[in-house]
Amino acid sequence: MGKYWKVIIIPLITSIVFITYYIHLQSNSKAIAQFFIAKQSGDDKEVEHISLDTEINYTDGREMVGITNKGSIVYSHLSIYEHLKHISKNSQINRLRKKYGSFIRGKQSVGRFFEKDDLLVHIDDSLNPFTHNGEKHNVTVSIYDLKTKEKDSFEVKLPHVDKYSWLFLVTASLNDNKLKIITSNEYEEPKSHITLTDYVVYTIDIDTKKVIDAEKIFEYTNEDISENQYSTLDFHTDKKDGFSDFIMIEERSYKDITVESEEEGEYNQQTQSTVALKKYDIKANKLSDITIPKELEGYTFEHFNGDVLYFVKQAEQSIHVVGYDHSKKKITSKQTFDSFVDEYGDYRANTIFYNNKLYVTNLIDESKSIELIIVDIVTGETIYKGKVEQKGKAPVKDYVFQNAFLNINQ
Amino acid sequence: MKNYVKLFNFEMGRFLKGYLALVGFTVIVQVLGAVITSRSYTNKINEHVYHEGMAIDEFLSQFGDMSMYAIIHSLWIQGPILFCISVLLIYTLLIWYRDWFGKNTFIYRLLMLPTERMNIFFAKLTTIMVMVLSLVALQIMLLPVLNKLMGSLVPEAYFMNLSFKEMISGFNVLTILFPFSFSNFMIHYGLGLLAVSLIFTAILFERSFRLKGIVYGILYIALSLLILFSPVIMIAITETSYLYPLELFYFELILCVLVFVMSILTSRFLLNKKITV
Amino acid sequence: MIEVKNIKKNYGRKQVLKGVSFTANKGEITCLIGVNGVGKTTIMNAIMGLTPINSGEILIEGKQLDKTSYEKITFIPDAITMLPQMKISDAMAFMNDYYQCWNQKRANDMLKFFRLEKESRISELSKGNRAKVNLLLGLALDVDYVLMDEPFSGIDIFSREQIAEVFTSHLIENRGVIITTHEIHDIEHLIDKAVLLDDGVIIKEFNAEEVRENEGKSIVDVMREVFRV
Structure with a gap:
């Protein structure tokens, strides 16, 4: 060793420090990986593609973790490679790649895919005027029929779009070889400088590859109502990743209110509720107003299935989900779930509607576990119930969960 | 050795x-x-x-x-x-x-x-x-x-x-x-190693061609960065990525190895054939 | 044999070597003579692979220079090639570490001959002693060829005498030596071949012994003739 001590001792100590450091991190990661969603009732298949993203606050600090029915991962411990692998693993793109192969390449980063049986349509919605070098507002439509293996791609110029500064693709529908794309087109009123949005349906004839009709559905002015109140317009489509037949257009109002509490003093809380609702039938090209019944005031519109609309309201200790059939003007279902509020008063149960299922997550057992309930909204049946537990001898002792967001992958 | x-x-x-x-x-x-x-x-x-x-x-x-x-x-x-x-x-x-x-x-x-x-x-x-x-x-x-x-x-x-x-x-x-993950540790310090080797190559350019070498060194680093960022630049220009995220990652990894090997070979050439005392 | 074949070297637009060719044999002392700036040091550096040439070829024992050549040829530049903070013993250990041809006994003999202290730091040595250490580090290598660049430059008279003694000693016996100097008096009688350089070209190359015997002229006489023309 003698004179070579420098190149032995320094790298050796350095290596030992790093090895110890990563072993320590690994053991932390392993401990947290023992959390999993334990089934209480129902079929495990329901949670196969589900990940509960939550923040765990424990003796070693805070960590963002993703919990599945198999185990959990610590997001901060993921390498760039693992992170990319994780996000692409169950993505829509990955599923489409498997089915449609090279057709997807190059299209994954722009626009959106719409699938109908074995027909896949890609609409390039990079419509903003700063791209496409002057050819603004051109839409590229690519079609792939898996059955016939036929591929087609064409570009259409949207008419009367010069006044718009920005276009966004809302959704699309396909019926009788007519592709309808619905866009929200923004422009600024020159005098008042108020931003106005036109919602326009463009009908494209796939055979002639031309726009045969353009019709404005309605116009929306985005203005703050008052200093502590504003509203937004949201679109809800009946199919998340496919062509839509109907769109629900929701105006949601947000209001900041000051709450006085003996413990916390004065603090601001935001309330939100759906104030107006319209239904647009794309095929029939018909826009109709929906009257929200009085008893659903203060609720937010979240989902629809045919004529049944689903509204949600967060209450002090519970969360209410109401189904309302607007054609029959009748409330069809009412469900209440526990919603435990933690010491900060912030973390409540969350609800997500996906493919006619309602997913409810809730922090329970003094935030030491997360409950997951899945309800079939058509039948009203609870099809899965589970909660987060630790495997084995519960390696993480002193901890609480904060927030719980559901990730539903394809 | x-x-x-x-x-x-x-x-x-x-x-x-x-x-x-x-x-x-x-x-x-x-x-x-x-x-x-x-x-x-x-x-x-x-x-x-x-x-x-x-x-x-x-x-x-x-x-x-x-x-x-x-x-x-x-x-x-x-x-x-x-x-x-x-x-x-x-x-x-x-x-x-x-x-x-x-x-x-x-x-x-x-x-x-x-x-x-x-x-x-x-x-x-x-x-x-x-x-x-x-x-x-x-x-x-x-x-x-x-x-x-x-x-x-x-x-x-x-x-x-x-x-x-x-x-x-x-x-x-x-x-x-x-970094909290060992792979990221390898990536961070791998990039560090790459950066140091690029600086070394630029120094050897300067030591080989003196004043002109400064320009060559800067151009060499610019070229290396261009190669490293070429996929990202392409995406920014075309607004389209033909590579999926994981492919992009592998591609970048290959480019990093390529730029590193290029730096080693260029340095070897300069040290053996062009360096001047 | 060291063969320098038609080498050319530019520094920017200035051509410092305009096609230089000569050979240096083992067992001979070849002296490159010329005023400062004619390209003597550049030739030495080029032979040692320390500066690239623009064209031409340099062969050592018929082969181009590679890493193994440094076990056969050594270069003693006019400044010491060791770190100033090193002791003489450190410098010797360094050489011993890397060169198989390092001759520790000869190094110790030279240390005694030059009356140098092993534990002296290079930075603390006089210019003369530094030149001696430099010579020691070069000559203690069992190599076939030794290149020396201005070994007497700026050195006091006593050191110069001691260094000159080296040339008559066994230390350079059977080796090929290429030396550049413009202070030729100390070693004139030892030089076998003289190569006179001016403005990047060889203007005369001659065997010193033959000129001495046939024409009765010393190298300095020839230099006077050549450089005054």
Whole structure:
């Protein structure tokens, strides 16, 4: 060793420090990986593609973790490679790649895919005027029929779009070889400088590859109502990743209110509720107003299935989900779930509607576990119930969960 | 290989005093920071709680508790880290230029050694990397020690014990220096190695072609960066990515290896054919 | 044999070597003579691979220079090639570490001959002693060829005498020596071949012994003739 001590001792100590450091991190990661969603009732298949993203606050600090029915991962411990692998693993793109192969390449980063049986349509919605070098507002439509293996791609110029500064693709529908794309087109009123949005349906004839009709559905002015109140317009489509037949257009109002509490003093809380609702039938090209019944005031519109609309309201200790059939003007279902509020008063149960299922997550057992309930909204049946537990001898002792967001992958 | 180890040992020896000075400086300043910060906080406790009779809760709500955050966010910790980074950056240039400049003609001896000249390159490259990693390792060891030290100086009720990860999360530079995943560690320091080798190649361009070499060196680095960022630039221009994220990752990885190999081969060519004393 | 074949070297637009060719044999002392700036040091550097040439070829024992050549040929530049903070013993250990052809016994003999202290730091040595250490480090290598660049430059008279003694000693016996100097008096009688350079070209190359015997002229006489023309 003698004179070579420098190149032995320094790298050796350095290596030992790093090895110890990563072993320590690994053991932390392993401990947290023992959390999993334990089934209480129902079929495990329901949670196969589900990940509960939550923040765990424990003796070693805070960590963002993703919990599945198999185990959990610590997001901060993921390498760039693992992170990319994780996000692409169950993505829509990955599923489409498997089915449609090279057709997807190059299209994954722009626009959106719409699938109908074995027909896949890609609409390039990079419509903003700063791209496409002057050819603004051109839409590229690519079609792939898996059955016939036929591929087609064409570009259409949207008419009367010069006044718009920005276009966004809302959704699309396909019926009788007519592709309808619905866009929200923004422009600024020159005098008042108020931003106005036109919602326009463009009908494209796939055979002639031309726009045969353009019709404005309605116009929306985005203005703050008052200093502590504003509203937004949201679109809800009946199919998340496919062509839509109907769109629900929701105006949601947000209001900041000051709450006085003996413990916390004065603090601001935001309330939100759906104030107006319209239904647009794309095929029939018909826009109709929906009257929200009085008893659903203060609720937010979240989902629809045919004529049944689903509204949600967060209450002090519970969360209410109401189904309302607007054609029959009748409330069809009412469900209440526990919603435990933690010491900060912030973390409540969350609800997500996906493919006619309602997913409810809730922090329970003094935030030491997360409950997951899945309800079939058509039948009203609870099809899965589970909660987060630790495997084995519960390696993480002193901890609480904060927030719980559901990730539903394809 | 034997000659590489000898040269590596020699290069380490040449910077050993400077390295020990950096270690000493870091330890002294950070320990001093922990002691001074803790003392000034305990003085406040003495003044308000013991002399003025302020309740602990009231004191805590007014002044907050004491933890490693107090020094991690200060120059006591960040100063030595940034100083060490600066010194090592300067030394990346100096490790070559010191053989040429001043009264030194040591480069004659180095180039006339009966060994592959690339051994000189690799010895210098390894020296820089080992110095960087060992200083990072020192910081990994030092943070928990400082935490304990502060914990022993501040009464328990006022002290918030932080985990190592919490300490690191308090200062962005640390999250780059001590990535939480080993693969990211390899990526971060692999990129560091690549950067140092690119700087070395640029230096060798300058040493080979002098004034013109500065331009060549800059162009070489620009070309390497262009190659490295070409996929991202292509995406920005076409607004379309033909590669999926994982493919892009592999592609970037290949480009990094390519740029590194290019740097090694260019340096080898310059050292063997173009270098001038 | 060292063969220098038609080498050309430019520094920017300036051509410092305009096609230089000569050979240096083992067992001979070849002296490159010329005023400062004619390209003598550039030739030495080029032979040692310390500066690239623009064209031409240099062969050592019929082969181009590679890493193994440094076990056969050594270069003693006019400044010391070791770190100033090193002790003489460190410098010797360094050489011993890397060169198989390092002759420790000869190094110790030379140390005694030059009356140098092993533990002296290079930075603390006088210019003369530094030149001696430089010579020691070069000559203690068992190589076939030794290149020396201005070994007497700026050195006091006593050191110069001692260094000159080296040339008559066994230390350079059977080796090929190429030396550049413009202070030729100390070693004139030892030189076998003289190569006179001016403005990047060889203007005369001759065997010193033959000129001495046939024409009765010394190298300095020839230099006077050539450089005055």
